[in-house]
Amino acid sequence: MSAVLMDGKALSAKVRGEILEKARALTAAGTRPGLAVILVGEDPASQVYVRNKEKACAECGFYSEKYVLPAETSQQALLELVEELGRNPSIHGILCQLPLPAHISEQAVIAAIPPEKDVDAFHPANVGHIMIGDFDFLPCTPAGVMELLDAYGIDPKGKRCVVIGRSNIVGKPMAMLLLHRHGTVTICHSRTQGLADICREADILVAAVGRAHFVTPDMVKPGAAVIDVGMNRVDGKLCGDVDPAAAAVAGYLTPVPGGVGPMTITMLMKNTLRAAEKAAR
Ligand code: GUN
Numbered sequence: 001m002s003a004v005l006m007d008g009k010a011l012s013a014k015v016r017g018e019i020l021e022k023a024r025a026l027t028a029a030g031t032r033p034g035l036a037v038i039l040v041g042e043d044p045a046s047q048v049y050v051r052n053k054e055k056a057c058a059e060c061g062f063y064s065e066k067y068v069l070p071a072e073t074s075q076q077a078l079l080e081l082v083e084e085l086g087r088n089p090s091i092h093g094i095l096c097q098l099p100l101p102a103h104i105s106e107q108a109v110i111a112a113i114p115p116e117k118d119v120d121a122f123h124p125a126n127v128g129h130i131m132i133g134d135f136d137f138l139p140c141t142p143a144g145v146m147e148l149l150d151a152y153g154i155d156p157k158g159k160r161c162v163v164i165g166r167s168n169i170v171g172k173p174m175a176m177l178l179l180h181r182h183g184t185v186t187i188c189h190s191r192t193q194g195l196a197d198i199c200r201e202a203d204i205l206v207a208a209v210g211r212a213h214f215v216t217p218d219m220v221k222p223g224a225a226v227i228d229v230g231m232n233r234v235d236g237k238l239c240g241d242v243d244p245a246a247a248a249v250a251g252y253l254t255p256v257p258g259g260v261g262p263m264t265i266t267m268l269m270k271n272t273l274r275a276a277e278k279a280a281r
Contacts, residue, residue: 003226003246003253006148012262015147016059019269023061026276033276034063035093035119035268036085040078040104041071045233046097049265053095056265062272063090075104082112092279093119093272098169116278119271122168130173133180136278137271142174144263145206145227146181152252154225156183160201164188164215164241165208170229174206195219207241215242223251229260 057064121137161183165171208229230241240256
């Protein structure tokens with residue numbers, strides 16, 4: 001078997017086209033969607049993500065502001081910036097790129113973002129909404145995965161879904177979205193015993209581990225949909241959490257790059273558009 005490669009780049013382009021149309025209409029009616037992106041420090045991967053977010057804003061016809069602050073920025077100064085953006089009517093979404101330097105509490109910064117501008121869906125109020133299945137914003141990476149599954153006709157209903165990774169950004173909300181869609185969901189992590197056996201039961205396997213080529217072909221059920229959320233740099237080259245050789249066993253596989261990555265940013269645009277639409281009402 002050779003897996004169907006799930007093309008996140010093509011799907012992103014299509015969805016961004018739809019967002020651009022809606023953003024134009026909203027702008028014509030007096031509200032141009034606006035996103036503020038904050039980067040603290042010089043993490044090279046974060047710099048790339050932030051640049052791609054700015055580019056996506058331009059592609060979707062959004063207004064955007066970028067704040068690049070030195071790594072020594074105090075928590076107080078960052079909180080003041082977030083609060084100021086919270087009051088700015090031209091800004092509908094605020095994103096503070098994680099991770100933050102160790103002296104800044106990520107939770108304190110997230111809590112300072114007004115929930116209606118929290119386009120990452122990281123604020124505890126939004127996390128709670130996701131938990132109960134009543135939400136405005138979906139966390140971007142898991143939402144991107146769901147759109148990819150839908151585009152390829154893969155329905156989680158009744159399926160065995162295994163998520164490797166339990167982060168607040170990906171693993172936990174991913175499990176919740178699959179559960180809302182009636183999947184039978186298992187979350188695995190670094191202390192899980194018998195991980196390979198559990199993975200082999202998965203009809204839908206989501207790898208969000210942060211370790212290059214962690215998922216090997218022997219961990220994949222023949223015909224499974226394998227979703228690779230990994231963005232690892234090995235010798236300067238971007239590679240996923242799934243060994244590409246898994247394509248010989250899987251039915252579907254998201255490539256890295258070009259799978260989940262572009263979808264994540266597109267879902268950020270979708271959330272920002274939604275925030276602007278709500279603000280315009
Ligand atoms: N760092 C890695 N992924 C993300 C994300 O989706 N949002 C933010 N704010 N930071 C991140």
